[in-house]
Amino acid sequence: MQKFNSSELKAMLQDTTRKIDAAGDNRQINAAAEMLVTTLLDSEFASLWVFDEMEASLKRARGEDQVCEISMLDQRGVLAKSFLTLTGGIYNYLASEKEYCPETDNPDEIRMKSKIILPLIDNERLLGIVTAYSSVRHKQNFDENDMEMLEAIAPFLLNVIYRMFPEKQTEEAPEIYLSDRLKESSNAISRQIEANEQAQPAPATSDETLMFLANTVHDIRTPANALFGFLELLEGQVDNGRLLQYVRNAKESARFINELTTSILDRVSTQRERTLSKPLRITPAKFFADITNIFSANMSDKALAYLVYIDPALPKEITVDAAKLKRVIINLIGNAYKFTPTGRSVELAVVYEPDGGTIKIAVTDTGIGIAEENQQAIFRAFEQATDETAATFGGTGLGLAISAQYVHDLGGKLELESEVDKGSCFFFTLPLQTANTAPSFAPVNNPGCKIAILMDETNLPTSKNIMRYLLRMGLPKSSIIAIRSVVQAPSDATHLIAFQSSYNEQVHAYAKEKNLPLTVMEERFLSMAKTQTIPGVDVISQYGYYASTLHAMLSSRSVPKVLVADDDRINIELIKAILEEEFCMIETAQDGQSAIDLLARGILDDQPYSLLLLDNHMPKISGNDVVRELRAIEKQHSLPPAYVVSISGDPKAAASDNPHFDAYVGKPFNKKEIKRMLKAALTPRD
Numbered sequence: 001m002q003k004f005n006s007s008e009l010k011a012m013l014q015d016t017t018r019k020i021d022a023a024g025d026n027r028q029i030n031a032a033a034e035m036l037v038t039t040l041l042d043s044e045f046a047s048l049w050v051f052d053e054m055e056a057s058l059k060r061a062r063g064e065d066q067v068c069e070i071s072m073l074d075q076r077g078v079l080a081k082s083f084l085t086l087t088g089g090i091y092n093y094l095a096s097e098k099e100y101c102p103e104t105d106n107p108d109e110i111r112m113k114s115k116i117i118l119p120l121i122d123n124e125r126l127l128g129i130v131t132a133y134s135s136v137r138h139k140q141n142f143d144e145n146d147m148e149m150l151e152a153i154a155p156f157l158l159n160v161i162y163r164m165f166p167e168k169q170t171e172e173a174p175e176i177y178l179s180d181r182l183k184e185s186s187n188a189i190s191r192q193i194e195a196n197e198q199a200q201p202a203p204a205t206s207d208e209t210l211m212f213l214a215n216t217v218h219d220i221r222t223p224a225n226a227l228f229g230f231l232e233l234l235e236g237q238v239d240n241g242r243l244l245q246y247v248r249n250a251k252e253s254a255r256f257i258n259e260l261t262t263s264i265l266d267r268v269s270t271q272r273e274r275t276l277s278k279p280l281r282i283t284p285a286k287f288f289a290d291i292t293n294i295f296s297a298n299m300s301d302k303a304l305a306y307l308v309y310i311d312p313a314l315p316k317e318i319t320v321d322a323a324k325l326k327r328v329i330i331n332l333i334g335n336a337y338k339f340t341p342t343g344r345s346v347e348l349a350v351v352y353e354p355d356g357g358t359i360k361i362a363v364t365d366t367g368i369g370i371a372e373e374n375q376q377a378i379f380r381a382f383e384q385a386t387d388e389t390a391a392t393f394g395g396t397g398l399g400l401a402i403s404a405q406y407v408h409d410l411g412g413k414l415e416l417e418s419e420v421d422k423g424s425c426f427f428f429t430l431p432l433q434t435a436n437t438a439p440s441f442a443p444v445n446n447p448g449c450k451i452a453i454l455m456d457e458t459n460l461p462t463s464k465n466i467m468r469y470l471l472r473m474g475l476p477k478s479s480i481i482a483i484r485s486v487v488q489a490p491s492d493a494t495h496l497i498a499f500q501s502s503y504n505e506q507v508h509a510y511a512k513e514k515n516l517p518l519t520v521m522e523e524r525f526l527s528m529a530k531t532q533t534i535p536g537v538d539v540i541s542q543y544g545y546y547a548s549t550l551h552a553m554l555s556s557r558s559v560p561k562v563l564v565a566d567d568d569r570i571n572i573e574l575i576k577a578i579l580e581e582e583f584c585m586i587e588t589a590q591d592g593q594s595a596i597d598l599l600a601r602g603i604l605d606d607q608p609y610s611l612l613l614l615d616n617h618m619p620k621i622s623g624n625d626v627v628r629e630l631r632a633i634e635k636q637h638s639l640p641p642a643y644v645v646s647i648s649g650d651p652k653a654a655a656s657d658n659p660h661f662d663a664y665v666g667k668p669f670n671k672k673e674i675k676r677m678l679k680a681a682l683t684p685r686d
Contacts, residue, residue, distance in 0.1 A: 004040070012036065013156065026164045030061035033160045040153065041116070041146050043132035045108070050128040050161055051083075058083070058129060061164065067107035073526055077101030079117060082129060085294055088118040088150070092141045094133075110135045116142040118150040120158050124286075127161050127168060130154075279433070280322045284314045284359075285440040287322065288350050289545035291329050296543040298337060300525030305345035305461045306543045310440075311352040312472050312551065314359070317436035324406040325430075328414075331399040332363040332426050340367035340423070345461055357434070362427035369420040378416075441547065443474035444554040445606060448561075448585035450479045452489045454498040454507065462521065462542045466497065469547050473554060486510040491580075495553060499523060508537070519553055521546075560584045560682055561607060565595035565626065566615040566647060571669075575613060575647070578674045584611075592621025596629050599642075603633055609642050611681035613665075613674075616648040623648065627660040643681035 004012070019032040030048055037046035049058035049070070057071045058079075072083050078091055078099050091097055092114045094105060106112045115133040119126055130150060134140040162169055231251040238244045292308045299306035329348070336346045344366040351360045370378065378400050400414075407414040407428045418424035451470060455463050467480055483489055486507055489496065496516045498507050500523040511518035522528045522541040538553065540546040562584050564575050572588050579586055587609075589595040595614070602608045612630070616623030627644055634641055646661040647669070663680065665673055 026061040029164050037132050040149050041132045044134040044138045046132045048130055051126050077104030079104045082117045086119050090142045091115045114140055114142055116146055120154055122158050130157055279319050281319050281435050282322050284318050285310055293544050295333055297525055300543045303342050307347040307465045308545050309349045311350055312441040312547055314352045314440045315434045316438045316440055319433040319435050328403045328406050331403045336363050336365035340365040357432050358429050359432050360429045362425055364425040366423040369422050369424055370418040371420050375416050441551045450493050451495045452481050452483050452493040454483055454502045459499045469550050560610040562586045562611045563609045564613045565589040567618045578671050591619040592626045595626050599630050603637055612642050612644045613647050624660050645677045
């Protein structure tokens, strides 16, 4: 990378801003921004990708003869890795990377050598990704200085995206004239460069030495990875026994180089993390969910049951050393994935203990397990459970040692329970520094809600996890019903959850006929992407975090309450029979005082009635007086008025003659008329 002083950089940023101001369309704006990146990093090419949330794709404003869109649904390649993890990366031998995917990482089809990637994030929201890259002709190696330059101009590039797509501005990003915003970003960056230049030059620090070591080791490891891959291919093609042994010896040497360099990089990374990490204010539900989603595709490919439980009662915001905690959880889930055979299960459980102000995190698997005599040794650096473990699964034995130290730094102790051939559970408890005491998800207040789960035996682990969420969100156990066929669904079910293997046209038609919200649990990762566009069907994946969808499902359809107040029991039973098949909860009263008590209790419990079917001639208190009392209570609590219908059979009680009632139903009761009253009560008033 070329070195630019503050005046040169300021001039470049101002020149780019002028070009953007003069641009006639997004292509010209994009070209100016990409030219800035190539100049600053001395790269051959650059791309400014903008994230389209609706299409789940990255788009760039280029000509029609070039690739302008890359779907992120396939989630392959180093670009997809950056997209999923929201982290940048440097790849100086791109084609040798394990994750390399030509369609995603080299859409321009050049002989690419090196690439640097940085996600562009504003207020925890991904807006795009900037990349710079060079071909074998340019022979450029990117380094941390290039990454720091990209990070420095990231605010400028974010404003370029806002300039091209003003609709992407959020409420947290107030509308400002964008030319001014670009200039402000330019000036801020220039001021930072000037401040750095004025500072006294410091001697090389240990951190700089570590970074040099990391870059050198990375450049060794990348071709070693490629060498191992080519030798593995060659191994399958050689028939001569003597040559085959030479190839295998060379392959083992390449493997050793890879493991050695990995261990060095782990130590360097650990040292930097311990030096640079600091407590941050985070949203724990999103923080843990983002980590677990990193493993979704791999868990699906290995056919593991992946159970993620993140306590809905977790505080909305906490303060914690996020870098260390993230490293620990990634390491524990990664180990569980690696040591668990196909077809078994991996679970992450994050449980909040409000009384003690703590959080317990556990990663449990049904993998190979660890013998009791080896359980303490694995927490020491460079130790693994057995020599066979290292030979079969690879690794350096550093991960758990680092994790144990980080958990200690966070105020806890990493512990283990394990049995050979049955699995392991790594767990720890941390004190919480709460920044916002409100729960991540408020308890659901939805009486009458009943969930039917369409499943079979293979879905049992995920079904239990769903039930765990629903119970914690406030739903009683009696309101969750497991069924094997839709014909077994209870008549008063309000929601239907179906697993992918059970979902078909019959299920869809049943939900539509009964007007039930339908949620389908995807069992093969991203296999139901197209189904998400079907009206009335929500799709969630069992290979990730779905609590927010469950909570929205429960909260979106509160069961309307109906009160039938009449001193004639036969009239009450008749109206209940008419409304039995409707989506509502019916309660009854046989005198005016009881009706008032129920109405007042409903309002105090934040569960007011939507419809009141009221006889005017009742003992104790008349229907007119009941309505007067109800309106006074509604006014006191600033509530919209409930829909009140007279069922007295007295024509003088008609709404046109009686201001206390919204409508009048004559006797004998007409089925269609009673149902029309319910529909009117649920229709928003002008």
